Amino acid sequence: MGYVAVKGGTDAIHNSQQLVEFYRLKDATTPLDIKQIRSQMRMAVDKVMGEGGVYAPEYAAIALKQAEGEVFEAAFILRAFRATLQRKYYSETINTREMFVKRKISASFREIPGGQILGPTRDYTQRILDTTKAFEDQEAIQKFLTEFTKGIKTDNLAEITTFAKVIDLLKNEGLLKPIDPTEDRILKDITREAIKFPAPRSARLQMLARAETGGLMALGYASMRGFGSVHPTVGELRYGTVQVKVKDATGRSRYIGKIEVTEAETISTGKRVKKKVPPFYTIGYGLCFGQNDTKVICMGILDTAMRTPDVNSPANDQEFVLYHTEGIESMGFVNHLKLPHYVTFQSGLKNTRAAIERSAEKPTGQAIQSPQLQTV
């Protein structure tokens, strides 16, 4: 039996929307400024952009405000907004080797080109609730900024440099698995063409880049715990800004701005098919909008896992990974369960009652129909 839609309820739905606004505003507090959300809720904004698949910090902040901080809903709003606009440009390939690096670490090598730069991270902090945040004011903010920048000698600033990739150390030594010439390297766009399985790697990486962080983490963690076999070391994790360039209508290459991205290369030991073949390492790759270490590391794990298909390990199954980490579709499907299913459920209920009545094995188990359930 198919889904039978309902109609009516316009007034109630409108009032419900107004009630949402009422609960958002009823305490009549100072309206949240979009700039405040952009800067002080930076990680949430990054997540909304990453999962919405749209780099637009200001609009992501507006979506977060509209959704009262619900990241799924905000990402949904942003992705829906994307569909209203024409795609006019395709960028030139961004170059993460020329990234303005804000963070660059390796868990594989202690000494890496340019050294390890922790950047902005909570990795080495204790997660103790800082109750002084409740009393933060402009004076406190200014005091912090003055203190923090005090030691910088502006007349003797170090030059900005780019850094060689850690992964090149392994590559130059010939320790990486050679590129499989049979792998499908075609460039697909999953926003224009529905994904088919097995999907080419370009489609997989694109879907992972806009997948939901929690979903990626669940499957990445599952793979490391034994429901799969990928337990990598982080070769390099970078966060910073990269330049975006497009060709304008006259064919000239134009700089149009920079975007923040996080990138990870994860190193796993390759599975040897034949004993005579020398051992090698395989690299998993992750790249996403904004700062999101967890997401790119899990992308790397799942990129590696999906290259060795295994239906017994969820993380190695392309369809399992890509469909179930797509946060907006998953959320949409789960939430459709709340919509009226009266006819389908009553149909099932009728069949169940009829089956019980027909049941000769349970003569004493007569089902008593509640008067409240007699009407659809």
Place this chain on the structure above:
Amino acid sequence: MQDQDYILCECELQPLEDFVVALEETVELKLVKEPAICMTMVQAEDSVEFQPFYLGEALTTECELLVNGIRGIGICLGDEPVRAYCIAFMDAYTQMKDVDMQPVIDFLGKQSEIIEHNAKVENNLILRTKVDFKLMEQD
């Protein structure tokens, strides 16, 4: 000095707007395409096998105008109508043959210095987090 588009995308908006407003009075201007938002698909590639893929889209503003009959195109990330307009104007203006470019060169040079200085300050703040972990066995 950095590329003109880089400077105009990265500089503060107010001085750019002021500079363009001052130049506008000296030319004949026709707006061909009002600033409007659109999308740019960002292409990336993995760093090992160089597999190209699409990372996602980026909100973009574009504008097109004619300055003394010369076409100028402005494109920048974000919802930035004023900046896109100014970039388009400067694009056309700097293609003109019969105007004194020294004020433009001075403006771009000054903005470039500010951008570079701010980036260097940020970079130096970042470099303070450089770490050299020692192994437990090491002194």
